[in-house]
Amino acid sequence: MGKLVALTGNIAVATAMRQINPDVCAAYPITPSTQVMEQFSEYVADGLVDTELIATESEHSAMSACIGAAAAGGRVMTATSSQGLALMWEMLYIAAGMRFPITLACVNRALSAPINIHGDHSDSMGARDSGWIQIYAENAQEAYDNQIQTVRIAEHMDVRLPVMSCMDGFITSHAIDSLELLDDKTVRDFAGEYKATHPLLDVEHPVTYGALDLQDYFMEHKRAQAEAMKNSRKVILDVAREYKKLSGRGFEYFEEYYMDDAEIAIVILSSAAGTVKVVVDAMRAKGEKVGLLRPRVFRPFPYNELSDALSNVKAVAIMDRADSHGAEGGPLFMEFKSALYNNKKQPIMINKIFGLGGRDLMLPDIETVYRELRDIKNTGKIRTVSEYITVRGEEAAYGKA
Amino acid sequence: MYEATEIRWHGRGGQGTVTAAKLFAQSAMVGGKYVQAFPEFGPERTGAPVKAYNRISGKRLTIHCGVTNPGIVVVVDPTLVGTTDFTEGTDEKAVFLVNTKDDPAAVRKKINLKGGKIYTIDATRISLEIIGKPIPNTAMLGALAKVSGIVDIKRVLDDVKEDFEKKFPEKITQKNLEAVKRAYEEVKGE
Numbered sequence: 348m349g350k351l352v353a354l355t356g357n358i359a360v361a362t363a364m365r366q367i368n369p370d371v372c373a374a375y376p377i378t379p380s381t382q383v384m385e386q387f388s389e390y391v392a393d394g395l396v397d398t399e400l401i402a403t404e405s406e407h408s409a410m411s412a413c414i415g416a417a418a419a420g421g422r423v424m425t426a427t428s429s430q431g432l433a434l435m436w437e438m439l440y441i442a443a444g445m446r447f448p449i450t451l452a453c454v455n456r457a458l459s460a461p462i463n464i465h466g467d468h469s470d471s472m473g474a475r476d477s478g479w480i481q482i483y484a485e486n487a488q489e490a491y492d493n494q495i496q497t498v499r500i501a502e503h504m505d506v507r508l509p510v511m512s513c514m515d516g517f518i519t520s521h522a523i524d525s526l527e528l529l530d531d532k533t534v535r536d537f538a539g540e541y542k543a544t545h546p547l548l549d550v551e552h553p554v555t556y557g558a559l560d561l562q563d564y565f566m567e568h569k570r571a572q573a574e575a576m577k578n579s580r581k582v583i584l585d586v587a588r589e590y591k592k593l594s595g596r597g598f599e600y601f602e603e604y605y606m607d608d609a610e611i612a613i614v615i616l617s618s619a620a621g622t623v624k625v626v627v628d629a630m631r632a633k634g635e636k637v638g639l640l641r642p643r644v645f646r647p648f649p650y651n652e653l654s655d656a657l658s659n660v661k662a663v664a665i666m667d668r669a670d671s672h673g674a675e676g677g678p679l680f681m682e683f684k685s686a687l688y689n690n691k692k693q694p695i696m697i698n699k700i701f702g703l704g705g706r707d708l709m710l711p712d713i714e715t716v717y718r719e720l721r722d723i724k725n726t727g728k729i730r731t732v733s734e735y736i737t738v739r740g741e742e743a744a745y746g747k748a
Numbered sequence: 749m750y751e752a753t754e755i756r757w758h759g760r761g762g763q764g765t766v767t768a769a770k771l772f773a774q775s776a777m778v779g780g781k782y783v784q785a786f787p788e789f790g791p792e793r794t795g796a797p798v799k800a801y802n803r804i805s806g807k808r809l810t811i812h813c814g815v816t817n818p819g820i821v822v823v824v825d826p827t828l829v830g831t832t833d834f835t836e837g838t839d840e841k842a843v844f845l846v847n848t849k850d851d852p853a854a855v856r857k858k859i860n861l862k863g864g865k866i867y868t869i870d871a872t873r874i875s876l877e878i879i880g881k882p883i884p885n886t887a888m889l890g891a892l893a894k895v896s897g898i899v900d901i902k903r904v905l906d907d908v909k910e911d912f913e914k915k916f917p918e919k920i921t922q923k924n925l926e927a928v929k930r931a932y933e934e935v936k937g938e
Contacts, residue, residue, distance in 0.1 A: 352777075353770075353785070465774045484813070517789055519812075522785065522786035523783065523786065524783075524784055525782045525783050525784075527936050548891075618812040621810035625749050625750045625811045629749045
């Protein structure tokens with residue numbers, strides 16, 4: 348076990364990046380991810396890493412430079428949030444389509460308008476179809492652990508896809524938390540050396556990237572990309588297991604908290620899951636069979652494993668920190684409904700949209716969700732499939748427990 | 749529902765309140781505790797009221813929501829007494845550490861507080877005398893070490909030294925260490 352240190356999530360991620368020592372980082376600062384590159388640029392200036400740091404004029408350019416550097420044959424990293432990720436949009440698809448194992452620390456933040464700097468998952472959820480693997484961290488420790496694993500997943504020859512490692516803006520990125528670090532050599536050995544395939548800088552073997560691809564081959568390339576995403580399922584597991592051997596920490600596709608005999612459960616991503624655990628502890632102490640399921644990997648979505656995890660639960664609330672206006676519920680809810688559709692055993696499912704723009708989710712709010720689930724379990728009746736909670740004008744008495 | 753000492757800091761932008769909360773967490777962690785330190789982010793302006801929080805626990809902390817019922821409240825700026833309700837969410841066992849010229853009885857009268865326990869320290873005077881600037885955060889750290897009993901004063905001194913050495917000349921570091929010690933000795937209870 349390593350020594351405990353007190354770091355913010357951003358500094359923890361910057362530390363992981365220093366330990367990995369990538370070839371190129373291209374970035375443009377945006378709150379709340381700024382601190383990652385600010386700290387990393389100090390490591391560059393202090394000569395602690397060999398990385399070539401490229402300060403670009405926008406996030407679109409940052410991802411473009413990442414793509415160029417990856418094509419040249421480098422191990423490439425960046426960090427961004429919110430509008431920054433949105434501005435990278437078209438380049439995200441290109442990074443994935445060109446099969447570059449770029450890794451990106453996404454410090455989750457709401458999207459404008461109205462302008463808001465705080466944490467929700469609108470940014471990364473919007474990028475869920477871009478072909479990037481997405482992994483979500485509950486706390487600074489996991490953000491650090493995930494960051495180290497991303498390079499191994501991305502660079503695996505069965506995968507070769509970009510990976511987005513997400514943590515909650517401010518709640519995780521800017522709060523000091525206790526965590527354990529691995530020593531530099533252990534991380535460097537775990538990350539291993541990156542071997543680029545068909546690098547542009549190998550002038551003896553010239554290649555073309557970004558060629559026109561029409562009706563003749565486009566679909567084969569997209570299918571190959573989809574297969575790589577499927578392959579990543581196994582790689583994510585293998586890497587998580589290897590990392591756990593090394594560190595004694597970590598989860599695979601998801602974390603189950605008191606799910607074995609749970610009758611009702613909450614499914615929730617990232618930092619809010621930690622707060623839910625406190626409520627689960629208190630309710631379990633009173634003998635209530637409540638549980639928590641926290642997905643860690645959202646892309647690829649582990650359909651079978653996640654639906655199995657919920658198959659014995661009577662009622663479940665999928666809680667989304669993002670919405671898809673016009674759909675019946677948030678992105679996480681839609682995935683779970685689709686995952687469970689073919690299951691013989693299905694829980695009754697409801698959806699709560701919470702925490703947009705950093706709105707806090709307090710302990711009584713979570714208790715209220717569990718109470719509603721208990722009523723659903725007992726009566727089989729749903730009041731409403733999907734709703735916003737902890738918001739002005741809500742029907743349920745959230746926060747008044 | 750969970751075991752933790754929760755601290756809420758009230759200060760004004762530019763006084764080092766957030767830094768103080770971070771340093772306090774650092775000292776508690778070196779002492780073997782699990783810690784959290786986080787500011788309340790809003791418009792960041794010099795002189796505007798700011799809040800910062802700590803959770804300190806013997807057990808690993810998973811909770812990530814805000815602190816609403818602090819056991820300890822630290823008021824870094826004297827002008828916040830009577831102008832903000834720094835007692836919000838506290839119960840009768842709460843401990844208040846206030847930077848003020850007044851003694852605890854006078855503060856109690858001014859804010860009309862029934863329960864709790866008030867400690868006072870003239871941290872602004874200490875920082876002016878020793879450091880030459882009204883930046884009372886390090887003095888408040890010394891006083892909090894005494895009042896909270898969570899961390900050892902030696903650890904606070906070590907951590908202030910380590911943190912300041914990275915950013916400031918030796919002379920400024922030494923003056924801040926002196927401010928920590930002086931406040932530790934001068935803090936007054938009821």
